[in-house]
């Protein structure tokens with residue numbers, strides 16, 4: 001049975017135009033409803049075997065809180081191999097390549113000037129263990145149970161977080177608005193102790209009914225809460241703050257949620273699963289780099305997938321590692337791995353330009369406000385761009 005043709009409806013231009021455009025405008029209740037409808041349609045043509053049967057308590061915790069530690073995690077040997085691979089692979093200077101200056105540098109050089117070092121999908125997928133972990137049956141059972149359908153793997157990003165003094169973009173509290181329903185599996189490949197880049201999540205901020213109840217109870221406290229919540233009657237009003245993703249409201253969240261924060265630290269291999277529609281942030285390590293992978297699972301070629309401008313890789317990049325003749329694996333990986341015909345599900349994605357920092361002829365078009373590709377740390381308009 002082929003699972004592939006029917007899903008094209010969801011990944012098509014129509015879905016992108018319609019579903020992505022309205023995704024951030026519908027209410028949180030409608031968002032859940034539409035997500036469930038897409039999941040039900042997906043089940044009509046995939047018959048997902050992953051239904052959250054293996055870890056029912058964990059799944060309940062995930063629904064109730066929005067974040068759980070994973071019962072399955074990579075081995076210490078796998079962690080060492082992954083760290084070794086990325087330590088020897090040149091990276092881009094942002095938490096995903098699309099936000100960087102397109103210059104490849106060694107992680108050691110990147111660490112001197114930038115908060116992050118990240119990799120293209122092609123670089124990530126060639127690393128041993130990662131794709132295999134994404135297709136682990138227990139992981140898929142939890143994710144499939146949460147989403148209510150066979151998951152779509154739409155991002156597999158690996159990045160360093162370096163102990164540099166200025167705060168990183170993702171270190172401010174925010175929410176991700178990737179899909180109607182999505183779930184992120186995070187793996188720390190390095191030891192992350194408290195103060196060394198741990199992840200923060202505000203419990204229940206992923207769920208509209210729990211948030212409505214919480215905001216209602218806080219309003220009834222009166223006093224300071226009354227003025228803090230003026231204009232914030234429900235979850236949708238909270239979500240609309242700062243254009244939906246909620247950046248720039250850390251003080252507000254601290255006052256509203258107090259010390260109701262989950263933190264995840266742990267040794268190399270620590271794996272946790274979170275609905276990052278809930279409010280969360282990363283943090284800056286103090287003394288040594290942190291290496292993390294996020295595996296993002298959703299319903300279709302969603303807003304998060306398009307924002308990252310991911311370039312799918314040919315099957316040959318992972319040949320012999322996972323069985324892509326298996327219809328379910330093929331469905332799960334369809335946005336990241338091209339099929340046999342060489343066509344991809346996203347022909348519109350543009351490859352990052354391979355720029356050599358020392359050779360301006362390789363830079364192509366640089367926008368005036370981009371960081372200068374020479375690596376000076378200045379904007380292009382104040383550096384090489386001021387000469388032209």
Ligand SMILES: [Fe+2]
Nearest residue numbers: 170175176276
């Ligand atoms: Fe995020």
